[in-house]
Amino acid sequence: MVTFLVFATIVLLLAVLVLIAKASELAADLKDGKVSYVNQSKWNGYFLLSFLIFMFVGSAMCFKILMPVMIPKAASIHGVKTDFLFNVTMLIIGIVFVLTQIALFYFAYRYNESKGHEAYFYPHNNTLEVIWTVIPSIVLTGLIAMGMYEWMKIFDASARDKNMMVIEATGKQFNWMLRYSGKDGKFGERIIDQAHVSPTNELGINWEDPKSHDDFMSDKLYLVKNKPVLMKLGAQDVLHSFFLPHFRVKMDCVPGIPTEFYFTPTMTTEEMRTYLSTQPWWQTINPETGQPRWQTFRYELACAELCGKSHFGMERDVIVVEQREYDEWLAKQTPMYTPPVAETPVVDSAKAEVKKPTAMLEKK
Amino acid sequence: METATAHATEHHEHVHGHEEHHEETFLTKYIFSQDHKMISKQFLITGIFWGVVGGLLSVLFRLQLGWPNETFPFLESFLGKWAEGGKISQEFYYALVTMHGTILVFFVLTGGLSGTFANLLIPYQVGSRDMASPFINMLSYWFFLGAGVVMFFSFFIQTGPASGGWTAYPPINGLRNTAVNLGSGLGFDLWILGMTLFIVSALLGGLNYIATVLNMRTKGMNMFRLPLTIWALMFTAVIGVLSFPALLAGCVLLEFDRLLDTSFYLNNIIINGNLLGYKGGSPILFQHLFWFLGHPEVYIIILPAMGLVSEVLSTQSRKPIFGYKAMIFSILAILVLSFIVWAHHMFVTGLNPNLGAIFTLFTLLIAIPSAIKVFNWIGTVWKGKVRLVTAALFAIGFVSMFITGGLTGIILGNSAIDIQLHDTMFVVAHFHIVMGVSAFFGMFAGVYHWYPRLYGRYMNETLGQIHFYITLIGAYAIFFPMHFMTGLPRRYYTYANFETFNNFNFLAEFISIAAIIVFIGQIIFVVNFFYSIFNGRKVAAEKTVDGHDYANPWGTTTMEWSAPIERLHGNWPGDIPAVHRWPYDYSVNGREYIPQTEALKPGEVPHE
Numbered sequence: 001m002v003t004f005l006v007f008a009t010i011v012l013l014l015a016v017l018v019l020i021a022k023a024s025e026l027a028a029d030l031k032d033g034k035v036s037y038v039n040q041s042k043w044n045g046y047f048l049l050s051f052l053i054f055m056f057v058g059s060a061m062c063f064k065i066l067m068p069v070m071i072p073k074a075a076s077i078h079g080v081k082t083d084f085l086f087n088v089t090m091l092i093i094g095i096v097f098v099l100t101q102i103a104l105f106y107f108a109y110r111y112n113e114s115k116g117h118e119a120y121f122y123p124h125n126n127t128l129e130v131i132w133t134v135i136p137s138i139v140l141t142g143l144i145a146m147g148m149y150e151w152m153k154i155f156d157a158s159a160r161d162k163n164m165m166v167i168e169a170t171g172k173q174f175n176w177m178l179r180y181s182g183k184d185g186k187f188g189e190r191i192i193d194q195a196h197v198s199p200t201n202e203l204g205i206n207w208e209d210p211k212s213h214d215d216f217m218s219d220k221l222y223l224v225k226n227k228p229v230l231m232k233l234g235a236q237d238v239l240h241s242f243f244l245p246h247f248r249v250k251m252d253c254v255p256g257i258p259t260e261f262y263f264t265p266t267m268t269t270e271e272m273r274t275y276l277s278t279q280p281w282w283q284t285i286n287p288e289t290g291q292p293r294w295q296t297f298r299y300e301l302a303c304a305e306l307c308g309k310s311h312f313g314m315e316r317d318v319i320v321v322e323q324r325e326y327d328e329w330l331a332k333q334t335p336m337y338t339p340p341v342a343e344t345p346v347v348d349s350a351k352a353e354v355k356k357p358t359a360m361l362e363k364k
Numbered sequence: 365m366e367t368a369t370a371h372a373t374e375h376h377e378h379v380h381g382h383e384e385h386h387e388e389t390f391l392t393k394y395i396f397s398q399d400h401k402m403i404s405k406q407f408l409i410t411g412i413f414w415g416v417v418g419g420l421l422s423v424l425f426r427l428q429l430g431w432p433n434e435t436f437p438f439l440e441s442f443l444g445k446w447a448e449g450g451k452i453s454q455e456f457y458y459a460l461v462t463m464h465g466t467i468l469v470f471f472v473l474t475g476g477l478s479g480t481f482a483n484l485l486i487p488y489q490v491g492s493r494d495m496a497s498p499f500i501n502m503l504s505y506w507f508f509l510g511a512g513v514v515m516f517f518s519f520f521i522q523t524g525p526a527s528g529g530w531t532a533y534p535p536i537n538g539l540r541n542t543a544v545n546l547g548s549g550l551g552f553d554l555w556i557l558g559m560t561l562f563i564v565s566a567l568l569g570g571l572n573y574i575a576t577v578l579n580m581r582t583k584g585m586n587m588f589r590l591p592l593t594i595w596a597l598m599f600t601a602v603i604g605v606l607s608f609p610a611l612l613a614g615c616v617l618l619e620f621d622r623l624l625d626t627s628f629y630l631n632n633i634i635i636n637g638n639l640l641g642y643k644g645g646s647p648i649l650f651q652h653l654f655w656f657l658g659h660p661e662v663y664i665i666i667l668p669a670m671g672l673v674s675e676v677l678s679t680q681s682r683k684p685i686f687g688y689k690a691m692i693f694s695i696l697a698i699l700v701l702s703f704i705v706w707a708h709h710m711f712v713t714g715l716n717p718n719l720g721a722i723f724t725l726f727t728l729l730i731a732i733p734s735a736i737k738v739f740n741w742i743g744t745v746w747k748g749k750v751r752l753v754t755a756a757l758f759a760i761g762f763v764s765m766f767i768t769g770g771l772t773g774i775i776l777g778n779s780a781i782d783i784q785l786h787d788t789m790f791v792v793a794h795f796h797i798v799m800g801v802s803a804f805f806g807m808f809a810g811v812y813h814w815y816p817r818l819y820g821r822y823m824n825e826t827l828g829q830i831h832f833y834i835t836l837i838g839a840y841a842i843f844f845p846m847h848f849m850t851g852l853p854r855r856y857y858t859y860a861n862f863e864t865f866n867n868f869n870f871l872a873e874f875i876s877i878a879a880i881i882v883f884i885g886q887i888i889f890v891v892n893f894f895y896s897i898f899n900g901r902k903v904a905a906e907k908t909v910d911g912h913d914y915a916n917p918w919g920t921t922t923m924e925w926s927a928p929i930e931r932l933h934g935n936w937p938g939d940i941p942a943v944h945r946w947p948y949d950y951s952v953n954g955r956e957y958i959p960q961t962e963a964l965k966p967g968e969v970p971h972e
Contacts, residue, residue, distance in 0.1 A: 003438035010884065014891055021826035021892075025901055034904070037751045040825065044752035047833065048760065055840060066848035069867040082780045089778065093771035100738060100767050107745040108760050111681070112752050119682040119951035120747035123971065128743070129690050129736065136735040140728050140774070147728075147778035148721045154780065155717035172634075173544065192632045192639065199637030233714075236634040237544060238536040239647060241712065241787060245851035245864055248784040252713045254647055255535055256631025259714030300864045304787040304853045306529045308536060308545045309454040312856035 042114035052105035056098070068281040071245050075267040075299070075320070078154045079248030085146055092139060160262055164228040167221070169301075170203060171233075171240025171253040174310035176301060177203065178218045181211075182335060187232075188212020202236060205336070213337040221301055221318040224326045225271075228264040241305035244318060246272075250304055268320045273297050398498035401931045403505050404483035405818060408811070410509060411476020412890060417516075418467035423883050425460040428452045430876025432858040432869075446524065455546040457857045458527040462547065465530030466515065466555070470562055473665040473803045475508045478566075478604075481668055481810055482573045482597045484818060488924035489594050491582025491943060493934040496575035500568050507565035511558045518554035523547065526555035529855065531654055532618065534629040534647050540622040544635065556619050563612045570601035570608075582923070584943035588692075589960065591922045591947040592685060595692050596671025599699045600664050606703070607660040614653030621645070648713055655706035662799045663702040666766075667695060669806020670737060673759045676809045677741055679920045680756035681748030682956060684948030684971075687740045694733035701730045711779045712786050720779040727777035734770050738763060749951070751918075754828030755813035761836045762805035768840075769798025772847065789849035796846075801839045808835075808889070815893075816917045820929050821900030827892040834885030841878040845871055903929050912937050919957050922947050926961045946971050 074083045111117070153159070168179040168187060181187045189209040190196075196204040205212050223229055233242050235253035242261065243250045251261040267275070276282040276294035286293045299318035303311055321329070397403060424443075427436055428451075435450035446456035483501065487494055495501040518525040527547025528537040532555070535544075542549040577590070577598040617628040621642075629650045630642035678685040685691060707715060707723040741763045750756060772794040775781055785791060808831075815823045852865045859865035859872075905913035912928035923943070927935045941961040949958040949971065964970055 003441075010887075014887065017827065017830070017888065018824075018891060018895055021824045021830075022899070024826045025824055035901075037753050037825075040829075041750065041752040044757060044829065048752070048757075051833075051836065054837070058840065059844060062845050062848060066845060066868075066871065070848055071851035071864060079784070082784060085778065086775060086781045086784075089775050089781065093774055097768065097771055100742065101764060103742050104745065104760060104763055104767070107742065107748075108750055108752070111745060111748050112750045113682075115749075117749060119749040121684065121950070121952045122686065122743075122747065123684040123948065124687045124690070129687050129740075132739040133732060133736055136732050140731055143774065143778060144725055144728050147724055147780045150780035151721055151724065152717060154783070155720075192634075194639055197634055197637065197639040202634060202637040204634075204639075238539075239533055243787075243853060245784070250712050250783050250786055254714060255633050257646065257648065257714060296863065298863055300862055302853055302862060302864070306458070306533075306536070306855045309458060309527075309857075311458075312853075312858055313861050315861045 038114045041112040045109040045112040045114065048105050049109040052101060055101065068279065072272070072276060072279070072282075074246070074248050075265055075272060076247040076249065077264045077266055078150070079246075079263075080266075081150050082154075082248055085143075085150060088146070089143060092143070154262070157262075160230065161228040164230050164262070165224065166230045166232060168232040168234070169221075169242055169253070170236060171242070171303060171307070171314070172202070172236035173238065173308050174303075174314050176221075176240075176242075176303075176314060176316045178221055178316065179203065180216050180218060180222075180330075180333070182214030182216055182333075183330070184211060184214055186211045188215050188337075207337060214335045215337065216333045216335045218333065219316070221316055222326060222329055223265045223318065223320045224323050225265055225268045225320055227323065228262060231261045231263075233259045233261065238307050239305045240303050240307050240314070243302045243304035244299070245302065246299050246318075252305055265320045268322060269297070269299060272299070272320075396502060398494070398502045399931075399933050400483045400487045400494050400498070400501060401818065403501055404480050406505050407476060407479030407483060407508065408818075410505075410512060411472050411480060412893065414467050414471040414476060414512065415886070416890060418464055418472055419883050419886055421460045421464040421467070423880055424452060425457055425464070426876040426879045428457055428857065430873045432860060432872075454857050455527060456524060458529075458545075458855070459525045459547050459551070461855055462527050462530050463515070463519070463525050466526070466559075468800065469530060469661065469665070470559070471508075471512055471515070473800070473807070474566065474604075474661070475511075475562065477665065477668050477803060477807050478573075478597065478600055479505070479508060479569060480807075481593070481672060481814075482569065482601065484814060485593050485924065486573055486576050486597060487580075487935060488817070488927065489591050489922050490577055490580060491585055491923050491940050492576060492580035493936070493940065495572050496580055497572055501572050504565045504569035504572065507561050507568065511561035511565060514554050514558040514561060518551050518558070521550050521554070523549040524551050526552040528552065531658065532556075532615070532650075533654070534618060534621065534650050535633055538618055538621045538629050538647070538650075539633065539635075539640075541635070553619070553622070556615050559615055560612060563608045563615075566604050566608050570604040573601040574598060574605065582940045582943055585960075588689070589943055589946050591671075592674040592688070592691055592695075593668075593671040593922075596667045596674070596695055599695050600667045600671075603660045603667070603699055603702060604664050607657040607664075610653050611657035614650055614657075617653075618650060648710070648715075651710050651713060652706070655709045656703075659706040659709065660702040662795070663698055665799050665803045666806075667698070669762060669803045669810075670695070672806045672810035672813070673741065673762045674744075675922070676755050676759040676813045677744050677763075678948055678950065679813070679918050680751045680753060680759070681745055682751070682919070682950050683744060683748035684950050684952075685740065686743035686746075687736070688946070688948060690736055691740055694736045697733040698730060701726055701733070705730065705777075708777055708779070708782070711782045724777060724779045728774060731770070731774055731777075734766075738767055738770070753812070754823070754825055754832055755809045755918075757829065757832045757836075758805045758809035758812060761832065762802050762809060764836075765797055765802040765805055765839065768844070769794055769796075769802060773798060785850060787854055789846050789852045789854055792854050793843045793846035793849075797839070797843045801835075801843065805835075808832075811893070813918065814924075815896065815900075816903045816915075816929075817924050818931075819897055819900065820903050820931070821896055822903065822917070823896045823900060824892050827888055831885055831889045831892065834888070835882060838878050838882035838885060842875050842882065846875060905929065910937060916959075921949055921957050921959050923960055926959060944970070 074080045170177040188211045189206040190204045191206050192204045233251055233253045235255045240253040249261050249263050251259050273294050276297055282294040283292050289296050301316040301318050303314035437450040439447035440450050446453055523542050523546050528545050537548050537552050620626040621628050627642040627645040629647050630645045633640040633642050674685050705727045708727045711720050903915045903917055906915045915929050916925040926941050943960045944963050947960055
């Protein structure tokens with residue numbers, strides 16, 4: 001009933017609007033039998049000028065209100081640099097934004113037809129056009145050069161630290177599987193075929209490979225401060241994307257094609273909390289926890305590529321610690337591998353056959 | 365007299381002077397019409413229908429995003445199982461965002477925009493009686509309508525419409541398995557079928573537009589006397605003809621994967637620990653094929669809007685477009701560059717980093733022709749005598765939006781910065797402003813400006829201005845603050861699972877309210893549009909020759925108003941007028957405007 005009333009009200013309001021509009025048309029100024037738009041131009045000139053001011057006030061308010069709640073400063077080496085590049089670009093485009101919007105709306109106001117002047121026939125000016133081609137070109141060249149330099153550095157495989165950590169993350173609907181290489185620092189081999197992949201061994205780990213015996217899975221992503229880490233990324237079923245917003249890390253996880261991302265975290269979780277405790281917005285109380293926001297701050301891993309109905313739920317905590325704490329945590333982890341006598345992966349004769357895609361089965 | 369036989373055009377040329385009175389049936393005049401003006405109206409009205417549907421879908425998912433903890437019982441009465449208990453289901457949410465994108469990108473801003481204005485303006489402004497092939501032109505509309513019927517039908521099937529994103533990425537869309545994704549069943553088959561029909565329509569239309577502009581210009585209409593609308597529409601058609609086939613190929617192979625279990629895009633797919641039999645394909649291959657259309661597609665959307673705005677700004681400023689040739693060459697530069705930037709949508713797919721660097725270079729280069737165009741538009745307004753009617757307001761709004769949205773493209777195009785921003789709300793804000801809202805503004809400018817040409821009546825100015833200010837303020841209120849969600853992934857049903865993303869609830873609510881207001885504002889446009897068809901102020905005749913009334917409501921130089929107010933089949937009752945000058949003789953030689961069809965005075969040097 002309420003819904004109906006709301007719709008009825010909207011329809012009525014529209015009808016009233018149309019009638020008023022129609023009346024205004026009948027009362028329009030006529031000049032030599034043609035409708036004159038001079039009066040209308042005058043008012044719209046003022047409106048456009050007011051909009052310009054409104055737009056700048058609104059943008060300033062956005063910066064004031066929204067900047068503090070944005071994701072805090074970058075916690076990785078390359079992240080600081082790309083943020084700097086972001087800020088430089090932002091500054092440049094901010095200046096262009098202000099100047100061009102002022103010119104556009106001011107000219108529309110200043111030269112509207114109610115001002116009683118004649119238009120100025122001015123079809124082109126080569127000097128001006130060269131100027132506004134060359135200046136953007138120079139600025140863009142600078143931005144392109146800076147961007148390419150940072151980009152190539154981020155993905156420069158030859159510059160990687162030999163002592164980096166390697167962690168494997170595999171996305172599936174709707175979870176992340178995080179595999180650590182254990183004490184030996186080496187991953188057990190994975191073989192993707194019918195003999196190895198099964199519901200109990202989704203990753204297809206080859207248990208005959210002794211390197212696999214100390215590998216373990218973690219439900220949290222543990223990283224070490226200032227220790228470079230190479231994320232080996234993959235996906236089981238559909239596309240996912242490995243996104244660590246605080247570390248400015250994002251890389252798609254593609255079924256059947258390995259990808260990777262190399263980065264170095266620079267702040268532990270505790271250090272980030274300490275930093276945030278000085279920020280006004282983070283000092284406010286979170287109504288859900290009843291505590292200041294900075295106290296419950298945590299780094300998170302998210303999925304950034306649409307992967308199905310629970311795409312928004314692929315959350316994992318990320319914890320950055322000092323090496324010492326990491327070693328303690330490492331010592332407490334239990335490997336996935338269990339000796340073969342106790343638990344051989346079940347070989348089901350039906351499953352051992354070459355399976356047809358489920359899509360094919362479904363159709364029948 | 366509007367006749368619908370294929371030969372009427374030629375026939376007219378022989379018998380001009382006396383009028384034919386073909387009895388036309390309702391069917392040949394309004395339905396299976398081959399008249400470019402009627403086809404233009406068909407595209408426009410179909411586009412408006414899709415615009416309302418696409419907008420409504422966005423209102424529905426904005427309800428979820430703005431108030432993730434509320435329920436809206438009235439939704440259940442409309443949507444049934446998709447909104448049990450008044451809460452939009454996860455599956456339907458993704459169907460909504462997928463279809464919102466598909467509908468607005470293809471059915472409104474490609475079909476609706478190009479279809480309407482290429483059909484209306486090309487024959488009128490190049491001086492031709494109709495399209496090169498009116499029959500193919502008719503087919504183009506009917507394939508477009510057919511595509512729409514198929515897409516619309518997919519809303520009413522058991523598993524719902526496609527829900528794997530408008531980009532149709534495999535494997536989520538490549539597995540015909542509703543357990544992986546509900547919309548990837550029959551819904552996505554219909555999506556592919558709909559898109560296939562749509563692509564056929566775009567190709568038939570595009571080839572026709574190009575052929576008409578190149579071959580059917582009137583006497584004296586050399587290429588550098590074409591108005592910028594025609595240049596833009598022709599280049600748009602060229603882009604479409606070159607890039608749509610790549611999408612068609614991509615979609616056909618995708619359907620092979622789905623129906624015939626080929627492995628073009630699939631490799632080592634493991635569902636719940638069960639390895640499927642697909643071997644050797646690459647999901648990334650599809651992305652290359654998709655974006656080889658997908659990126660040019662955004663120029664297919666924005667170039668017609670640019671053309672319309674150039675023409676409207678110049679006409680309403682009573683001043684030639686600033687830098688006519690620079691405008692043409694910058695569109696050409698955009699056309700060429702649009703084909704070599706597609707991989708900037710794929711910076712973080714594991715692409716070779718060298719490719720990322722090259723694509724950054726080309727992507728940022730597009731800013732140069734875009735900047736030239738913006739400066740030239742501002743230069744056109746400068747020292748003009750701007751008549752601030754609704755069409756001009758929307759044209760100015762277009763430039764404002766294009767600046768705002770275009771500038772953030774410089775951030776996103778830079779691959780190093782894109783790592784963080786890729787697939788976040790920042791991207792959503794960027795492309796909605798620069799191609800969604802801007803293209804709509806261009807389209808509205810065009811509709812208000814050329815409505816008298818379409819219907820012989822004006823749209824209501826008061827309603828038009830209310831519509832303009834609601835849309836301008838509302839669109840900025842929606843998308844400007846959205847840029848600040850720089851780390852929030854897009855396509856999230858709720859952000860409640862993340863501590864990191866949970867700080868923007870108040871903003872999401874604000875954006876949703878703005879979106880609802882803007883949607884209601886668009887209803888004002890729709891009401892105005894249909895009301896004015898029957899009740900709008902009529903275009904008053906300024907002179908009458910041989911029983912035909914002529915007028916030039918905006919005092920424009922281009923050829924469309926050299927034809928009578930009445931929409932004759934064949935456009936001009938007698939010979940097609942010849943053209944003697946460029947299209948932008950405004951405020952020159954002491955005249956407010958000099959039509960292109962007016963002969964040069966003795967001793968007058970044409971502007972070249």
